Amino acid sequence: MTGVPEMDLTDEAVLCDPFTAYARTGAESPVARLVGPGYSFWAVLRHEEARAMLADPRLELNESSYQRPGVPDDCLPYMRGMSEMKGAEHARLRKLVAPAFTPRKAAEFGPRIERVVEGLLDELPEHVAEDGTVDLLARFARPLPMEVICELVGIPAADRPRWREYGVAVQAGHGDAFAQAIPGILEDAKAAAARGKAEPGADLISDLARIQEEDGDRLTDTELVTMVWQLVLSGQTPTNLIANAVVALLGHPGQLAALRADPGLMPRAVEELIRWCGPGLLTIPRFTTEEIEIGGVPVPKGVPVTASIPAVNRDPRVFDDPDRLDIGREPSGHLGFGHGPHFCVGASLARTQTGIALGALLRRFPDLALAGEPPRMPDPGTWRLHSLPMTLRPAA
Numbered sequence: 001m002t003g004v005p006e007m008d009l010t011d012e013a014v015l016c017d018p019f020t021a022y023a024r025t026g027a028e029s030p031v032a033r034l035v036g037p038g039y040s041f042w043a044v045l046r047h048e049e050a051r052a053m054l055a056d057p058r059l060e061l062n063e064s065s066y067q068r069p070g071v072p073d074d075c076l077p078y079m080r081g082m083s084e085m086k087g088a089e090h091a092r093l094r095k096l097v098a099p100a101f102t103p104r105k106a107a108e109f110g111p112r113i114e115r116v117v118e119g120l121l122d123e124l125p126e127h128v129a130e131d132g133t134v135d136l137l138a139r140f141a142r143p144l145p146m147e148v149i150c151e152l153v154g155i156p157a158a159d160r161p162r163w164r165e166y167g168v169a170v171q172a173g174h175g176d177a178f179a180q181a182i183p184g185i186l187e188d189a190k191a192a193a194a195r196g197k198a199e200p201g202a203d204l205i206s207d208l209a210r211i212q213e214e215d216g217d218r219l220t221d222t223e224l225v226t227m228v229w230q231l232v233l234s235g236q237t238p239t240n241l242i243a244n245a246v247v248a249l250l251g252h253p254g255q256l257a258a259l260r261a262d263p264g265l266m267p268r269a270v271e272e273l274i275r276w277c278g279p280g281l282l283t284i285p286r287f288t289t290e291e292i293e294i295g296g297v298p299v300p301k302g303v304p305v306t307a308s309i310p311a312v313n314r315d316p317r318v319f320d321d322p323d324r325l326d327i328g329r330e331p332s333g334h335l336g337f338g339h340g341p342h343f344c345v346g347a348s349l350a351r352t353q354t355g356i357a358l359g360a361l362l363r364r365f366p367d368l369a370l371a372g373e374p375p376r377m378p379d380p381g382t383w384r385l386h387s388l389p390m391t392l393r394p395a396a
Contacts, residue, residue, distance in 0.1 A: 004297060005029050007043070009036040009380040012283055016376070018281055018383065019323070022311035030295025034282075034306070036380070041285055041304035043295075047315040047335070049295045050307040055340030059286035059305055060086050070179030077222055080184055081230040083284060083342065090341060096219055097227060097345060100207040106348040109152055113353050116147045117360045124365075125394065133371040137388035140361070141242040148353055149235040153192060154203030154229060162188065167232060189228040193221065204231065234346055238353045240279035240384040243356055245270075247388070248277045248325055255327050260362055267357045269327035273354075275334035276325045277279070277311045279383050283307045283338055309335060367393040 005025050007014060014021045025032050026045035034043050044050040053059060061084060071079060082093050099105075120140050127139045146167040150160045164185070169181035196205030208219060208227055212274060219227070249256045259265050285304035292299050313334045314322035337344035344350070361368065371389040 003029070005032045007032050007034050015380060018308075018380075019310045019314060022308045023314055023323075024148050026308070026311040026315065027082050029297065031297050031299065032308075041306060043282065043306050043308045043311075044294055044301055045308050045311040046295060047312040047318040047333075050312040050335060051333075053286070053294060053305060054283065054307060054335070054338060054342070056292070058292055060288050060289055061286055061342075062304075070176060071182050072175065072179075075180045075182050075186055077184075078189075078226045078229065081226050081343065083230075086341075092217070093219075093223065094341070094345065096211055096217065096223075097208060099211060100204055101345050101348060103348040103352075105207070106352040108251050109349070110352055110356060112151050113148055113356050114360070116151055117144065117357050120147065121360055121364050124392065128392075131371075132391055133389045134392065135387050136246060136390045137239075137243050137385055141239050141246075141357075141388065143276055144242070144357060145238045145353065146232070148238075149232055152204045152349075153190060153231060154196060154201060154205050155188075159188060163232065167236060170229075170232060170236075185229050185232070186225065189225045192228050193224045196224075213309065231346075235349075236345075236358070237279065237344075237346075238350050239353050240382060241274065241350070242357050243385050244277040244279060244383060244387050245273040245354065246361070246368075246390075247370070247374060247385070248273060249358075249362075250368070252325050254364075255325055259327055260366075263359055263363075265327055266359055267351075268331065270351050270355045270358070271331045271334065272327050273324065274336035274351075275319070275329075277383065278309060278313070278334075278336040280336060280381075281379075281383055282308050282309065282381050283335075284342070307335065311344050364395055365392040366395050367391075 005028055007025055009015075011021075013268065022043075023046060030044065030046045031050050032043050032045055034041055044053050057066040082097075085093060093259070120143060124134060124136075124139055128134045143164065146164050149155075150163050155163055165187045166181055166188075169177045192205055193209070196203065197209045200206035200210060205224070205228060208224060211218060249259065255269075259269050266334060274350070283306050285306045286306055288299055288301050291301045294305070313336060314317070316322050318332060319329075337350075369391050371391050374388045375386040377384050377386050
């Protein structure tokens with residue numbers, strides 16, 4: 001391990017500006033060791049090496065990760081989704097569900113996402129406080145993904161307040177609130193799955209229930225229920241992406257003006273915003289099954305390895321002037337949604353939702369402005385805000 005730099009994930013410099021911290025270390029070495037209270041793992045800091053690592057079969061996910069403490073035993077079979085699977089098992093399930101998450105499917109859902117977005121924006125002025133500000137995170141970016149998932153999964157309107165509460169509980173992915181919420185989540189997920197099978201409609205669960213391979217393979221009842229609740233969990237990603245994107249655009253008036261002038265730039269803008277300020281900082285750790293080399297550095301057998309997304313997405317070996325936000329940039333392979341067999345299956349849906357949300361927000365509130373510097377959460381795994389106080393004036 002001689003010569004491998006070490007980064008303390010509790011260091012304020014890393015928490016407050018991971019982009020600079022990881023870039024500085026990445027210029028020195030293709031890998032680093034990340035340390036904190038009670039843990040230590042390896043991080044890949046360069047784009048080429050990270051792509052190779054994420055697709056390398058010699059690194060495997062830890063299959064015990066779904067055994068979450070406190071969750072009742074009868075619920076555990078539903079805790080293990082695609083992100084915990086590997087090899088042929090993962091490939092089979094991904095092949096079955098992928099047709100429900102294509103870019104074409106995401107585009108088909110666009111009008112329904114638009115209705116959800118417009119409804120939340122209609123309510124936004126009602127939440128303006130006495131000081132003239134509104135928390136865009138609490139009133140728009142945070143509730144939006146849950147509303148969208150409920151719409152696309154086919155959750156009846158009467159059940160959605162309960163699912164909003166579930167969304168809060170599952171965002172952490174562990175802890176007492178999570179464990180206590182799981183039985184109720186699974187009960188409602190089973191009801192949604194049964195409804196999708198018995199009364200198929202224009203929703204994701206019905207699509208998933210209908211999918212059947214030519215050889216007769218299809219999702220089991222357990223797999224379908226697991227997919228329902230994990231859609232709710234994974235579907236929260238746009239919350240932090242949208243909030244980060246708003247801050248980034250308002251901090252770059254030239255880019256914001258260009259996007260307002262040409263809404264057709266939105267798809268490229270979304271890709272660039274994911275690259276430049278996406279919320280994911282570290283990929284799910286994978287464990288080496290043998291000693292390997294990454295960028296010429298020997299990595300021992302049995303250690304967890306992750307990719308540093310801020311580092312690889314601003315790698316100067318791949319991106320020209322990587323620290324510059326450029327919404328017209330030619331897309332060139334950011335790793336914001338991962339890479340390889342575990343590339344985010346819902347990426348198209350997240351892209352579509354983010355583009356619709358930003359487009360409607362900028363159109364309806366032309367004088368949107370930050371009400372001071374928004375506070376960030378000190379989270380080494382996710383680049384996210386604590387709140388997003390804004391001033392706004394609707395379009396006439």
